[in-house]
Amino acid sequence: MNDGERPTTLDEAAEWYVRRDAGALDAAEEALFRAWLMQPANRTAYEEISRTWDDLGRIPRPRLSMAAPRPDGIRRLPLRGHRPRSSRVRRWAAAAAAVVATVVAAGYAFDLPMRLEADAMTATGETxxxxxxxxxxxxxxxxxxxxxxxxxxxxxxxxxxxxxxxxxxxxxxxxxxxxxxxxxxxxxxxxxxxxxxxxxxxxxxxxxxxxxxxxxxxxxxxxxxxxxxxxxxxxxxxxxxxxxxDAATAWRRGKLIFVDRPLGEVVAELNRYHSGRIQIIDGSIGSHLVSGVFETRNPLQALDVIEQTLGLHSTRLSGLLILLHH
Missing domain, CATH: 2.60.120.1440 (Jelly Rolls)
Incomplete structure (x- = not known):
């Protein structure tokens, strides 16, 4: 969600879900959630988020603390009950909420009406x-x-x-x-x-x-x-x-070609070929320039190369949600 952009009901539902699942709400926040849930549209969105999250491969509970990166550069979120500072919880929850809302929205985008309207279509990663x-x-x-x-x-x-x-x-x-x-x-x-x-x-x-x-x-x-x-x-x-x-349509040959493209644009393009979500959560890295030729069939391999080249790290919840940061 862009800065200054009003959150949608799905965005709000996703953030409530992720924060509650992480045990990040105090009594006052839980009361606010209950009041929010009284609205029928909010309850419907929350139930849809819950079903979608359950359907997405049963994302495993993250391990231990985020104090130190592993040798592969991947950090892990804390367990339920190990509550970091509220601002940190909100940061991670907002990023996780974004992917859940995006997946739900994508599901709506390819619902039955579109399938009935389309004469031909492709799935994510397919040509x-x-x-x-x-x-x-x-x-x-x-x-x-x-x-x-x-x-x-x-x-x-x-x-x-x-x-x-x-x-x-x-x-x-x-x-x-x-x-x-x-x-x-x-x-x-x-x-x-x-x-x-x-x-x-x-x-x-x-x-x-x-x-x-x-x-x-x-x-x-x-x-x-x-x-x-x-x-x-x-x-x-x-x-x-x-x-x-020819470079702009290199995807026909299974390639993505970037020449001095901002990381934010590159990540947006990789997301088109990835069934999950790659999210930049460190605003200072979005303008880093990226050049390279990557395979459309393996966007995560492309991300690995970008991380190594730019000296970045990622936090990964299975293959579904990848948070990119310094």
Whole structure:
């Protein structure tokens, strides 16, 4: 959760759950929790968090104190009953709560309505090539979904979630359109990528040209050529800029390529391929720059290399929750 951003009900429920599970509440805080739980929406969220936590592999109780790191650099949280200072409890609880809320939210994102709406989708860490009726192909990246709507007049794909590369078969009579986050990309040639994140999207052209429009921005379509990319969101169309399109879509080859990228951005990208959650809990390290080529199929190995290179440590609760810090 970003600084200054109001917590959601799931965020609040997750933090209450983690702090209570750690035995970190005094009598007054327990009374506040009971009052909070009286609200039906809060109780529903708390029960969902509880079920999700139980389903996530039965995370084991952490061992002993955090006073000293182990030889591998991994620290462990204290046992129930060994209560550290309140500020420290809150810090760890907030980080743990973030992953629980994220996992629950992800579960909602791929619920039955989306499964019914999607014509093709991928799980976390999976990629898939989808052939279309007209000879075009779609390569779906991790945790992505599309809906296909072909007619006599046009070929329209809706990117419901995630990222995909489209290789378009020529058909002058039927434009090929990819809709994502209230904008559209219209193929003028062959190969381009679209990535959707909430209400924003990025279009990157690998071959030929693509027209990008975002009606809410009140501008005519912007035309991109090979090696160019553009973002759009509720703020409108961004600036057209040059990009190494092959590197940006290296995930098709099972690679992630970073060149002087802030650690915060790198961790966010690794999280797309990891079934758990990697969380930076030390604000001083998020801007550290990272360069390297990593495997999409093993994000934790990438994290190990980053830790060694930057001199960082991690606290790991099974493979699910990883807290990154100095």
């Amino acid at each position: 898939r090539t989808v052939p279309l009726d007209d000879g075009s192909t779609v390569v779906l990246n991790t945790a992505s979904a599309i809906a296909v709507d072909y007619s006599r007049e046009r070929r329209r794909i809706r990117l419901l979630r995630g990222e995909a590369v489209f290789t378009v078969a020529k058909d002058a009579a039927r434009p090929f359109v990819v809709a994502a986050a209230s904008g559209e990309a219209v193929a003028r040639g062959t190969v381009f990528a679209v990535r959707k994140e909430d209400e924003a999207a990025t279009v990157t052209v690998l071959e030929s040209r693509v027209g990008v429009s975002y009606p809410a921005a009140g501008r005519t379509a912007v035309e991109l050529s090979s090696g160019e990319t553009i973002d759009y969101s509720r703020r409108g169309l961004g600036e057209l800029r040059a990009v190494d399109a």
